[in-house]
Amino acid sequence: MELHQGGRVKSDNRAATVGTERAKSTLRPYFVPRFRAALVLATLLFLNAASLLACPVCDSETGKAVRRGLFSPDFGTNLLLTVLPFPIFLAIIALLYYGPPAFIQRRPPDKADLKAPTR
């Protein structure tokens, strides 16, 4: 009986090990490429951060004037005006992809529409 129980424990342990291995083999392909991509991105950001330090106008009078002009009270308006055409482009693409909306589409009248109204 004990042997049998011991055997079951063994087989349970083996099942748990196989489950863990399976979970690892399922998760590894998901996380490893993402971890590598995050590492590459972090490295690129780090290298670019170094170039920010080399900015020739950041502490100059021109740099200050640029920042004043850029982050003026008009910043929101300028941003809105600059990106305004893009939602229109995407709306046109949606129209091309899905076709015109149902309320504009011309369709042949259904049989139900052709039925004479009954009182």
Add this chain to the structure above:
Amino acid sequence: MNAVTQNFRPLIAAGTLLGIGMGGFVDGIVLHQILQVHNMLSAKLPPNTLANVEINMVWDGIFHAFTWLMTAIGLSMLWKAGQKREVPWSTKTFLGSLLQGWGIFNLVEGIIDHHLLNLHHVVERLGVSIADWLFLAIGGVLFIVLGRALINAGRGGDGPDTHPSPAFSGRA
């Protein structure tokens, strides 16, 4: 033989969005950077001081960032279209869609930025000029008409974008 419904829409939409993105890059690279005839906000902030040049450069950059986004979405749509069996892989339709997209970019951007909002003009020192109207007529309307003609040639006539074709093999 299975009856498959040909669907040109994914290819036309992807090509058009890529055309919008690449048209934006042509505008930005040729007119803003190489020829320097205008910048994004050059009618509001004339680039006559170094600070104004740099502020315009930032807004040019933001415009280019969104143009890049359009191109990236277009590329993703093209990739997905390529995986669909019912989408015909027609070169004429794709080139027509690119041209149509470029025309749409010029028309929409021209009307909004050059005429309605007066953010900039094609040749800034002239203000609203014949160049703006030619930009709309040739770069906008003509490109769209030529693009539509190529799209129609690619799908064998001026029909709807989706139609059943029993003999269709998936790739033209």
